[in-house]
Amino acid sequence: MEYIKPEPNKKNYQQLLEKIIETWQKDPEKSERRPRLLMHSCCAPCSSAVLDYLCRYFDITLFYYNPNISTEKEFMHRVSELKRLIHEMEIDVERYDEDGKRLGAVSVVVPDYDHKEFLAIAKGHEKDPERGERCHLCYRQRLEKTADYMDEIRSKAENAADGEVLPYDFFCTTLTISPMKSAQILNEIGEEVGAGHGESFLPSDFKKKGGYQRSIALSKEYDLYRQDFCGCEFSKAASERERAERKMRDDK
Numbered sequence: 589m590e591y592i593k594p595e596p597n598k599k600n601y602q603q604l605l606e607k608i609i610e611t612w613q614k615d616p617e618k619s620e621r622r623p624r625l626l627m628h629s630c631c632a633p634c635s636s637a638v639l640d641y642l643c644r645y646f647d648i649t650l651f652y653y654n655p656n657i658s659t660e661k662e663f664m665h666r667v668s669e670l671k672r673l674i675h676e677m678e679i680d681v682e683r684y685d686e687d688g689k690r691l692g693a694v695s696v697v698v699p700d701y702d703h704k705e706f707l708a709i710a711k712g713h714e715k716d717p718e719r720g721e722r723c724h725l726c727y728r729q730r731l732e733k734t735a736d737y738m739d740e741i742r743s744k745a746e747n748a749a750d751g752e753v754l755p756y757d758f759f760c761t762t763l764t765i766s767p768m769k770s771a772q773i774l775n776e777i778g779e780e781v782g783a784g785h786g787e788s789f790l791p792s793d794f795k796k797k798g799g800y801q802r803s804i805a806l807s808k809e810y811d812l813y814r815q816d817f818c819g820c821e822f823s824k825a826a827s828e829r830e831r832a833e834r835k836m837r838d839d840k
């Protein structure tokens with residue numbers, strides 16, 4: 589498959605994430621409550637290991653905004669697997685840790701599917717290789733919408749009775765778990781989007797420390813649907829081409 593090799597990361601984004609968690613926990617004013625995280629989620633396999641790790645530290649809402657997915661059928665299949673995963677992980681209900689501290693239930697927000705939104709930003713980039721400019725636009729679109737939703741909840745919280753609506757502290761994306769995606773680019777886009785909205789982007793490189801391998805193990809454990817293409821029709825065509833080429837090589 590044609591794709592652009594990522595540059596080595598300039599920063600260790602997973603270490604930055606760990607530092608933020610540690611700073612929160614050491615802050616006497618903050619440590620009494622768990623931070624609230626709005627996490628853009630692309631699919632169940634990528635979310636599995638990320639949830640397994642972050643659920644220990646955050647109250648999480650998954651934001652399944654993915655207009656890049658080529659058909660509504662595929663979109664619905666991926667989100668139903670995501671909902672099944674959080675149900676079977678038993679994290680869709682309120683839980684308590686060993687010290688009796690409440691752990692929030694993980695919920696899923698699903699904005700309406702409209703593939704035209706993605707096609708509009710991908711126009712002129714149909715032939716870009718994976719990890720090229722089209723992908724950068726696609727990451728930005730999904731993170732912008734996530735930050736928009738974070739803003740929406742923040743203004744609802746400001747106008748609601750005390751504690752009725754709680755704003756988020758951070759937003760992030762599961763996309764950095766994929767070895768096919770550059771954590772450097774994703775984090776740079778996330779930081780820019782966060783700065784534009786005045787919201788805090790949580791850095792990550794979830795594939796580090798065995799995160800990607802953990803997602804494969806959890807996908808097997810929960811028998812998750814693992815798609816063989818990223819999402820859009822262009823990635824689907826590239827994946828089919830690669831399969832056909834492999835078959836021709838094997839048949840020789």
Ligand code: SF4
Pocket residue numbers: 656657718719722723724726727818819820822823
């Ligand atoms: S290959 Fe993936 S990241 Fe790139 S544009 Fe398509 S769906 Fe988006």
